[in-house]
Amino acid sequence: MTSEPDLPQRPEVLGSASRRALPAARRRRSRQARNELIAGYAFASPALLLFALFIGVPLVGTFVLSFTQWDLLSGDFGWVAAENYARLATDDVLPRVLLNSLLFSIATATLHLIVGLLLALAVNTAASRFIQAWSTVAYVFPFFVSAGAAALLARYLLSPDFGPVNHYLAKVGIDGPNWLSDPVWALPSLVVLDMWQTAGFTFLIFLVGLQGIPKEYYEAARIDGAGTLRRFFSITLPMISPTTLFAMIVSFAGAFQIFTWPYIVTAGGPGGATRTIVYYIYEKAFRGFDIGYGAALGVLTIVILAAVTVIQLVASRRWVHYER
Amino acid sequence: MNADIARARRRARRLIERGILSVMLVLGGLLMLWPVIWVLSNSIASTSERFSLPPVYFPSEPTFEAYVYLFTELPFARQLLNTVIVTVCVVLGSTVVAILGAYAFARLRFPGRDALFAIILVGLMIPVQVSSVPQFLLVRGLGLYDSLPAVIVPALIQVLALFILRQHFMTIPKDIEEAAAIDGANRFHILWRIIVPMSWPAIFAVAITTTQYIWNDFFWPNLFLETPGRMTAALGLVSLQNTYASAPVAPVFAGLSVLSVPVVIFFALFQRQLRAGISYAGIVR
Numbered sequence: 001m002t003s004e005p006d007l008p009q010r011p012e013v014l015g016s017a018s019r020r021a022l023p024a025a026r027r028r029r030s031r032q033a034r035n036e037l038i039a040g041y042a043f044a045s046p047a048l049l050l051f052a053l054f055i056g057v058p059l060v061g062t063f064v065l066s067f068t069q070w071d072l073l074s075g076d077f078g079w080v081a082a083e084n085y086a087r088l089a090t091d092d093v094l095p096r097v098l099l100n101s102l103l104f105s106i107a108t109a110t111l112h113l114i115v116g117l118l119l120a121l122a123v124n125t126a127a128s129r130f131i132q133a134w135s136t137v138a139y140v141f142p143f144f145v146s147a148g149a150a151a152l153l154a155r156y157l158l159s160p161d162f163g164p165v166n167h168y169l170a171k172v173g174i175d176g177p178n179w180l181s182d183p184v185w186a187l188p189s190l191v192v193l194d195m196w197q198t199a200g201f202t203f204l205i206f207l208v209g210l211q212g213i214p215k216e217y218y219e220a221a222r223i224d225g226a227g228t229l230r231r232f233f234s235i236t237l238p239m240i241s242p243t244t245l246f247a248m249i250v251s252f253a254g255a256f257q258i259f260t261w262p263y264i265v266t267a268g269g270p271g272g273a274t275r276t277i278v279y280y281i282y283e284k285a286f287r288g289f290d291i292g293y294g295a296a297l298g299v300l301t302i303v304i305l306a307a308v309t310v311i312q313l314v315a316s317r318r319w320v321h322y323e324r
Numbered sequence: 325m326n327a328d329i330a331r332a333r334r335r336a337r338r339l340i341e342r343g344i345l346s347v348m349l350v351l352g353g354l355l356m357l358w359p360v361i362w363v364l365s366n367s368i369a370s371t372s373e374r375f376s377l378p379p380v381y382f383p384s385e386p387t388f389e390a391y392v393y394l395f396t397e398l399p400f401a402r403q404l405l406n407t408v409i410v411t412v413c414v415v416l417g418s419t420v421v422a423i424l425g426a427y428a429f430a431r432l433r434f435p436g437r438d439a440l441f442a443i444i445l446v447g448l449m450i451p452v453q454v455s456s457v458p459q460f461l462l463v464r465g466l467g468l469y470d471s472l473p474a475v476i477v478p479a480l481i482q483v484l485a486l487f488i489l490r491q492h493f494m495t496i497p498k499d500i501e502e503a504a505a506i507d508g509a510n511r512f513h514i515l516w517r518i519i520v521p522m523s524w525p526a527i528f529a530v531a532i533t534t535t536q537y538i539w540n541d542f543f544w545p546n547l548f549l550e551t552p553g554r555m556t557a558a559l560g561l562v563s564l565q566n567t568y569a570s571a572p573v574a575p576v577f578a579g580l581s582v583l584s585v586p587v588v589i590f591f592a593l594f595q596r597q598l599r600a601g602i603s604y605a606g607i608v609r
Contacts, residue, residue: 047422136598
């Protein structure tokens with residue numbers, strides 16, 4: 001985070017003549033500081049209060065609930081100390097759930113970066129106003145189609161009865177599986193659905209990032225005899241590395257929170273093949289009323305996300321270049 | 325002479341390269357648009373052509389009965405209105421909250437400012453499902469269950485909006501405000517009359533991200549809205565489809581068209597502003 005050093009607002013020149021005026025000036029300045037303090041809290045208070053009420057307090061609540069075996073209804077929480085955390089270790093379903101979430105997140109985050117960057121490079125190279133407009137519309141619009149609608153759409157498209165996807169695959173000689181009820185293909189299907197809906201945004205971020213690179217860099221490199229590949233690896237990649245880091249963290253964290261696809265498209269199935277961590281939390285809390293364990297799963301999720309983000313940030317020091 | 329030939333050859337190669345890429349991008353875009361085209365043509369196809377394989381893209385006898393059914397027999401119009409109400413309230417409300425907060429975090433000095441901001445940023449990374457039980461109890465306790473405020477009020481704090489606007493406000497030179505302060509303008513005045521008018525592109529970008537968040541959020545509406553007439557549109561379609569196994573599919577297709585085709589049109593109209601908005605928002609830096 002970039003935060004500015006607290007500079008004194010108006011450096012006052014204190015000559016010997018004005019030394020007697022000092023107490024008054026200091027009083028004025030402290031009054032000003034107090035004013036600013038009150039204004040600061042006042043301006044920030046709506047955001048702070050809403051944050052505390054709807055994000056902060058529930059988070060603390062989750063932590064507290066993770067030490068109970070509450071069922072959402074009874075008056076007694078049923079304190080069980082760290083029992084829920086011990087259950088994490090013996091839960092037979094959990095390894096598969098974590099694997100699903102990790103596979104889904106790694107696959108989508110990686111594909112996001114590759115597809116997004118390739119699309120952006122292609123659009124930039126094509127260098128045509130029409131292609132740029134067309135690509136912004138055609139590749140980014142699904143990002144604004146509500147996830148619920150996109151999920152329904154995917155169910156119809158991949159339907160084994162009247163789904164057109166398998167029909168066209170058959171045309172080119174591929175016998176398409178029953179995508180959503182095949183334990184092998186269900187999770188990859190959701191990855192494709194996620195790519196359809198969100199990869200366009202990564203593309204847009206990269207496109208704007210590429211267009212921010214000064215053209216002179218390329219010209220200078222060309223004069224020095226650098227080829228296309230050399231220019232890409234020595235100019236383009238380092239210049240967009242901050243964008244890449246941003247896209248990577250955002251798409252990984254977003255993918256790790258995926259709920260709508262398993263909920264609407266596959267209901268976590270078949271046989272738990274698409275049960276992700278947040279869907280599992282939802283099942284435990286709102287279907288099984290196993291509030292305490294659901295909360296412990298939530299705490300686990302936060303720990304994993306925090307760890308992954310820290311790893312990404314630390315590793316990024318090696319490959320992200322900020323312009324000075 | 326030789327140099328001329330080399331340059332001409334290079335130009336020709338670049339033209340071919342651009343042509344190939346353009347064709348590929350157009351085809352890829354058609355593939356992205358194809359699900360929407362498929363759903364739209366099926367929604368106006370007559371019963372005999374609907375879901376036929378190979379798919380019919382230009383129905384011989386287009387009919388709008390699925391739309392009539394959707395808007396007369398089902399509360400879809402009301403659900404669309406609900407979606408509009410939620411979107412407008414959240415975008416306006418959360419943007420005002422974010423502007424005020426961002427100004428405080430970017431410009432005013434008060435104890436604990438940076439620590440508070442860091443804590444708020446953590447909220448960006450945490451999935452909503454993690455603390456959904458306490459949030460559920462809270463919303464129910466406030467008497468908001470099964471009403472639109474249940475999805476509006478908790479969304480009034482948009483951490484991403486706060487972050488983007490704070491970063492943007494920090495790029496505005498301080499001299500401008502100081503000059504106004506000397507002229508006797510108070511902070512509120514400075515914010516609304518000077519800072520905000522200078523920041524429309526960033527505010528527009530923030531409104532776009534918030535709209536996307538609201539449309540994309542399925543978890544909260546699904547958890548809080550129970551009565552069909554109080555649901556948002558996407559939730560209404562999903563629950564219609566879930567409630568009746570033999571649900572009339574055509575109205576669902578009509579509904580999906582209503583939810584996706586306008587987005588394509590909106591993008592066609594505003595694609596340039598969208599790209600500008602992203603670079604202004606300072607997302608890319």
